[in-house]
Amino acid sequence: MNKDMHIYLEHLERDMPGNVLRIEKEVTHEFEIPAILQHIESRKQQPVIIFQKVRNLRGRISSLPVVINLFGSRERLAYALNSTVHRLSLDYVDKEKPVPSVTVGKGEARVKEIIKKGEQVDLFELPIITHHEMDIGPYITAGSVWVKDPETHWVNCAILRIFVAGARRMVVNFNPTRHTNYIFQKYKNLGLPMPSLVVIGHHPAFYMGAQTKLFVNETEIIGGIMGEALELTPSETWGNDLLVPAQADIVIEAEISTTEEDIEAPFGEYTQYYGGQRLNPVVEVRAITHKRNAYYLDIMPGHADHLLLDAPMIEAYLYSRIKAVVPGVKGVYMPVSGTARLHAYIQISKTNDAEPKTAIAIALSSDYRVKHVIVVDDDVNIYDDEQVLWAVATRSQWHKDLMVLPGMMGTRLDPSGDGITITKGGIDATKPCGPHAYAKRLSIPSHVMERVKLEDFLEPEVLGRFKDYGR
Amino acid sequence: MGKVYYVKCELCQKEYYLDQALYEVILSNPRQKLICPFCKKKFSPKASQEGHRVGKTV
Numbered sequence: 001m002n003k004d005m006h007i008y009l010e011h012l013e014r015d016m017p018g019n020v021l022r023i024e025k026e027v028t029h030e031f032e033i034p035a036i037l038q039h040i041e042s043r044k045q046q047p048v049i050i051f052q053k054v055r056n057l058r059g060r061i062s063s064l065p066v067v068i069n070l071f072g073s074r075e076r077l078a079y080a081l082n083s084t085v086h087r088l089s090l091d092y093v094d095k096e097k098p099v100p101s102v103t104v105g106k107g108e109a110r111v112k113e114i115i116k117k118g119e120q121v122d123l124f125e126l127p128i129i130t131h132h133e134m135d136i137g138p139y140i141t142a143g144s145v146w147v148k149d150p151e152t153h154w155v156n157c158a159i160l161r162i163f164v165a166g167a168r169r170m171v172v173n174f175n176p177t178r179h180t181n182y183i184f185q186k187y188k189n190l191g192l193p194m195p196s197l198v199v200i201g202h203h204p205a206f207y208m209g210a211q212t213k214l215f216v217n218e219t220e221i222i223g224g225i226m227g228e229a230l231e232l233t234p235s236e237t238w239g240n241d242l243l244v245p246a247q248a249d250i251v252i253e254a255e256i257s258t259t260e261e262d263i264e265a266p267f268g269e270y271t272q273y274y275g276g277q278r279l280n281p282v283v284e285v286r287a288i289t290h291k292r293n294a295y296y297l298d299i300m301p302g303h304a305d306h307l308l309l310d311a312p313m314i315e316a317y318l319y320s321r322i323k324a325v326v327p328g329v330k331g332v333y334m335p336v337s338g339t340a341r342l343h344a345y346i347q348i349s350k351t352n353d354a355e356p357k358t359a360i361a362i363a364l365s366s367d368y369r370v371k372h373v374i375v376v377d378d379d380v381n382i383y384d385d386e387q388v389l390w391a392v393a394t395r396s397q398w399h400k401d402l403m404v405l406p407g408m409m410g411t412r413l414d415p416s417g418d419g420i421t422i423t424k425g426g427i428d429a430t431k432p433c434g435p436h437a438y439a440k441r442l443s444i445p446s447h448v449m450e451r452v453k454l455e456d457f458l459e460p461e462v463l464g465r466f467k468d469y470g471r
Numbered sequence: 472m473g474k475v476y477y478v479k480c481e482l483c484q485k486e487y488y489l490d491q492a493l494y495e496v497i498l499s500n501p502r503q504k505l506i507c508p509f510c511k512k513k514f515s516p517k518a519s520q521e522g523h524r525v526g527k528t529v
Contacts, residue, residue, distance in 0.1 A: 134487055134508050134509075135508060136506055136508040136511075137508070137511065263493075263504075263505060263506045265490075266487055266488070266508050274487075274488075275490065276475045276476070276488045276489050276490030276491075276493070277487065277488070277489045277490065277493055277505065277506075277508075278489070278490045278492060278493045279492070279493055279496065412490075415475070418474075419474070419490070419491055
């Protein structure tokens, strides 16, 4: 049986104690869970939080506890892939290979333990959260939306924001540049609604696999990232024509209308602004199935939980594309300071002065969201904003090291753009290749650094209080 | 997103904003209703440009 979110949490509590916080006190679905998370984050902590008693939109205590901030730590994402913080995107590249899925029967599919169809379906029974003050209402934020291409039969997966507008009615948002929209247009041309699944809750490796940037049958990439064939089982609505992940916590089976739109948003987004109200496709729910002990997974919009999940996949994709042309690329990092989507830091071991701008051009054109790129040498730690900005400060002259590309495709969530195009740019913050010598970085003799131990000079109680000493 | 278009809910008088595509829809279709994110009620915005404060998000 596939590993799932429950197994992940159990192992996390065993191997990284302190990373899971359980709250027994009752909370309501509106704003309280986000408020508690924000208070905890203000103390520079990022645990997974499990809320055991959540009052749902029907005013009742939901049978499903809420899990939030599952993805709020790069260490935990690395743990899910048996990797490290610095190797995460490189290991992702290695694992991003198709592994054919396997189909299992209903008896082996824990997601089928509870089945509700038609009039039995009531989305308001789920503990769906309203996150931010100007959000139009409750949103499903950890839904991996699966749609099947009617021509290739490949399944595309994307985490999309979904407004819950009624007991069996939702409104979904997807960017025109996304693969989901590409498939949506095919159903529109056929005059048919688009069958879809909203998968809520699974192992983090499942989510990371589902976020692959490759345009392939993504259920097979999920298997590659998980390190095991993904188990699928027939859906209640379409049977073998659309299979659901057998060990997911919750699956909502729904049809996305290609003819009807309704009001959606405002909604707080990863840019940490609200997107404006708009019209988007209506979704009619046909069935909900879930585990008997399912958790309802939520992703906190605009916070680390939201920003970090997609970053390794974008890094992996950019790394592969750049490596094909600039073999000396060492690493790519999407910092949280740039919403983990808009900024990219690229580390290269340079052999000629054309490589940085080539890497910039590839990065800016590979993902519509990447807006600013900084390229640094391999002596600069790309996981440290201060180091990268130091490189910009001391290794760039913008009359020759700056690239500016107006009129490019960008995210419409960027409030500084015109809604269609944005200006992208990059900075070459690398030292020039020879023959001219460059100034030498400061250093303390390594044999002294190795010999001097803080424990020999500071009392243990002082060392224990180190976090209280400011800068 | 670019320019956003503020509207005032006729019922609770609070302001929020639309994206450009929806703003153009309500200018051409006076029957299009909006949903106020504060009071959660549907309302008909004023269709004229005078009813809206146009500008970027602050």
